[in-house]
Amino acid sequence: MKTKNSPILLVVLFILAVLFTFPFVYLMGGALKTNDDALTKPAQIISGSLHFENFAAVFTEGQIDIPIQTFNSFVTTFAVTFGQILVAALAGYAFARIKFIGRDPLFLIFLATLIVPFELLFVPLYLMLAKWGWINTYAALIIPSLGNPFAIFMFRQFFITVPKELEEAMLIDGAGYLRVFWSLMLPLSGPPTISIFILTWLAEWSGLLKQMLFTTDKNMWTLQVGLNFLNRGAQVTTPTIAYLMAGIVLASIPPIVMFLFLQRRFVESVAQTGLKG
Amino acid sequence: MLTAKRLNKFRVTVTGYSFVLPAIILVSIFLLYPIGFVLYISFHEWGILGKPEFVGFDNYVRIFKDKNFWTALGNTAYYLILAVPSQIGIGLLLAFLVNKKNLFARGVFRTIFFIPMSVSFVAAGIIFSWILTATPMSGFLPNLINNLGLQFPLWQTTDPGWAMVMIVLMNTWKSAGYCMVIYLAGLQSINNDYYEAAQIDGVKNDWQMFRFITWPLLAPTTFLLIVSTTIFTVRGFEPIFVMTQGGPAGATTTLVYYIFKKFPNLMGVSSAAAIFLLLAIIMLTAVQYWGNRHSEKYY
Known part of the structure; x- marks a missing residue:
């Protein structure tokens, strides 16, 4: 051109x-x-x-507790992100490289669940968590989000492209699959890890529906729930739009900084792992 | 020998499952079981405080007789028709503009278009509400338009048809950069030989290059963006909740929002609508794949 x-x-x-x-x-x-x-x-x-x-x-003056909510946002966001990556890397490796009985049907089931969004499942999930007494706990915000079929799919697609020779050499030398995974595959898996890290981190930090439904106690709110409350509350009682805007600025700094640091590697990993499919 | 082989196969299978076990447990409890549970609830009358009572297909009959349900279905289609082409189209335009290797301040432009993705829907929704607000005070854009002698639609009150457009504006700002990045990856994977060959064959201007080389070669990327942004748009809850809460007069109540509003008092109705939407998403995706069945992968 x-x-x-x-x-x-x-x-x-x-x-x-x-x-x-x-x-x-x-x-x-x-x-x-x-x-x-x-x-x-x-x-x-x-x-x-x-x-x-x-x-x-x-x-100081807001009707919401920003420090606590910031803390909650960080805890749940990082826990979900790292948990998802660990679970997905393990499963993705097995789906790509270990020929166990029933592997392909199992993978198809995982693939099929990709199409079911959380927005359709919040009613049963709410009922389950309420029954277990998990409402207003970190567990409710973290554990149901750890198994992400999309992340598993991404890791599988990546591990399939890794050349087999090194792995076979290690296996013949008597190393187990766990050792191969830990000392060979995991260090190689930068591209899918970066992609999932960015996508999951942003989704968890920005999420509202799950955080709003599974918490009622203000001390368990995340920043987005607090901002949303300030938006709603501000319109009907004392309007504090400038404070709301200031709160949005503060809440947007962590994702923007994270994004600026990682965007270059994200773009590369999109090209490499074919996030596009 | 045979038993040793079988033993090995057994050992590999145990190892395989132990790797997949955490994922199996999590997906079973928090994805597969809830899907079955939604189906179960959809056949019951169930408020959050009461006990489930089996009612057969009553909830389905109820949503099919509910005028609001059909309006929500129409609104979902309207949202899709506006939101999917605009983010993909603008994403493609942006990708083209920043793809040139020697472009001035290329990295800065890319970052500017990409960075809205990192802002939450809550934040973006609130910012856009204030930029676009038409009643009672005029926000920045309505003020500008009105000063030009035009009438900015009163999307929060008397012009409900425009409310979705405002949500789509916000959504496009936030999502076009993602489409841009995916398209950039697609553009970079196109072999330069095609362009050289086309030049020799007499393709003259940039438009023809685009029409006959780039666009067909980007077809797989476009297809996957259509599939993924469709699902992402259909499930959109936050944009609507933050900007309009489904209003005015239900004009932005999509199916997902309808499902949300029936919770927690009418969980059976909510779940019936969720099952309907799930089937609709599956069919929509199937139709998209079916429509794409003849296209080839070129690279």
């Missing part, structure tokens, strides 16, 4: 870049308004005076 940068292309790119950046700019502007201005003048991007104290006010 053509190699020079045509002016039209650059103009189109620039306009799109402005459009895509605008919500972030508006968010920052909103976080620095007074609560009154944020509510009554939503057309303004930024108001005359900047109120950086909003960020502190989120911690």
Whole structure:
């Protein structure tokens, strides 16, 4: 294709870049308004005076407990992410490399469950967890999410592409499958691990439905549940839109930082593991 | 010898299952069993405080007679028709724009288009609600449009048909970058020889290159994006919950939102709708694969 940068292309790119950046700019502007201005003048991007104290006010004056919710978000997000990767790597390796009886039918069942989203299963899951007394526990937010068929599928597809020679040499030398997995396969599995890490981490950090249904105690809420409450509560009682915006800024910093660090490797791993299928 | 072989096979099978065991347990308890449980609940009348009472197909009859259910089905289709092509189309456009090797500030542009993906739907929904709010105060965009002498639709009140468009705007902003990244991977896997051969064969401009080389070669990528974004869009709960709560006047109540609203008082009805939606998703995916059956993998 053509190699020079045509002016039209650059103009189109620039306009799109402005459009895509605008919500972030508006968010920052909103976080620095007074609560009154944020509510009554939503057309303004930024108001005359900047109120950086909003960020502190989120911690002290909000009706919600940001430090606890941040802690809950971190605990559940990291636990689900690492748990999913471990479970999926083990299963993916066996599905790719160990010829055990009944492997292929079992894999097909796993594949079929890929099509069933959580949004269709929350009623039975809620009833199960309520019966076990798991509502308002970390277990409810973590354990049901650990078995992810998509992650298993990704790891399997990756392990299939690893050359067999090294593994066979190790097996002939008397190493067990667990040793092969631990010292050969796991160190190689960077690409699927990065992909699953980013996708699961973001999904768990950003999730609302599960976190909202499985917790009723404010001390068990995650950041998204708290923000949603501030959004709803703010509209009917005392409007604190600027605080809400400041809270969104704070809650968005961890995923954005994580994303900036890993996006390059994510793009590479998409190309390598064929996330596209 | 034969017994040794059989013993080995046995040992391999035990090893295999021990690797898969955690996954089997988790998927069985938290995915397979709940699927059966939804089916069970769908045949019962069950409020959160009461006991389940078997009612046969009553819940199904009930949703099929419910006008709101059919509206929700229509809204889901409307949401799909708006959201899937817009994120894939804009994703493709973005991929094209940032694919050129010597592009000025290429990495910065990529990051700008990709990074909205890291913002949660709660955050994105709230930001867009305030940018787009038309009543009682005008937000940034309505203000701009109204100043141009046009009338921005009152999507929260009297123009319910526009509410879905606003949700789709937010969704596209958040999701187009993902489609861009997938398309970039697809573009990079296209062998340059095709373009050179096409040039020799007399393909002149960029549009023809796109029409006759790039687009057909990207077909597998496009297909997989259609399948995956369809499922992702159908299951969308947060965008609607945060921006409109299914309103105004039920105009953005999709099937997933309908299922959510029937919980916890009418769990049987909710579950019947969930089973219906599950079958619909399976059929939709099957139709998509069927429609794609003749296409070939080129690379």
